[in-house]
Amino acid sequence: MKQIKEVSTRLEIAKKKIADNHEINKGSNAASLGKALKISTELVAAVAVGVTIGFLLDNWFGTKPILIICFFFMGVAAGIINVFRSAKKMQKNYKD
């Protein structure tokens, strides 16, 4: 009985240690690097998709420069929304 109690106490201590380590690791370099890479590509990808859609629609309707300009700006907006959303998600994760 005494042995079981001892083991469970040691387990508790070990679990606490793991939890503490987890806290420290939250802001570690690797995770931050991943987040930074994620955000930068998100902004660029949305602009690229916007421009591509604009280019295709322009070719289709024959309205050469108008739609590509419109969709470029909408792509920028979509990119900023992407970045804003993932930043908000990170903030929420960090608080938990």
Add this chain to the structure above:
Amino acid sequence: MSLNPMHQFEVYKIGPEININGINLSFTNASLFMAISATLIILFLFLGTKKKLLVPSKIQLITEMSYTFVAKMINDTAGSSAKSFFPFIFTLFMFILFCNMVGMLPYSFTVTSHIIVTFILASIVFVGVTIIGFAKHGIKYLELFVPKGVPLVLLPLIVIIEVISYLSRPVSLSVRLFANMMAGHTMLKVFGGFVISLGLLGGWLPLGFSVALTGLEILVAFLQAYVFAILTCIYLNDALNLHH
């Protein structure tokens, strides 16, 4: 030619040329290294699960760790309803991880440094997630493009922006993996070229850089596989639970 940093990304065919209906289906070095990665994964998991010891051996420990790592990731980001997608995400994660890691070996070929490979992987995720979303919610899945509390005047603009944002997912997913792998390997090769061209006198500094960059590249190889898998989980979560 060996000093050309882009030479390592060249795809060439191995064995006879196979042409079916004008589509070139020859076995290339890219296919070879994909096959090697897949074989290594099967071997690794087979060896890891062959002897189920209570006190695990090293390889069993690594196998179990990779299992719990992915299972926990799915549970944390997509919730318990995404449990049934574990095989897919585990396969995706392991495949990208092994392709990246096999690419780190000298004289090997990095499959994930070609955008077509990563784009196909991302497209599978994108199309799959879209189908799952429509299968689960029907036409209501389109609500994803209509955020709540937007004035009616702005709605058409917002919907277009949301659609672009949704379509940018596979692009950002694939470009991220491809760009990281290709940039890292080019950089390694450039520094390796400096070592040779500067010779015994000045080559030590780029050699040090090369060693450090190799470490960084191994980190990036793991990280990109992780990011790819976790974003798949996030997109799956959007499709399954449909809320912003």
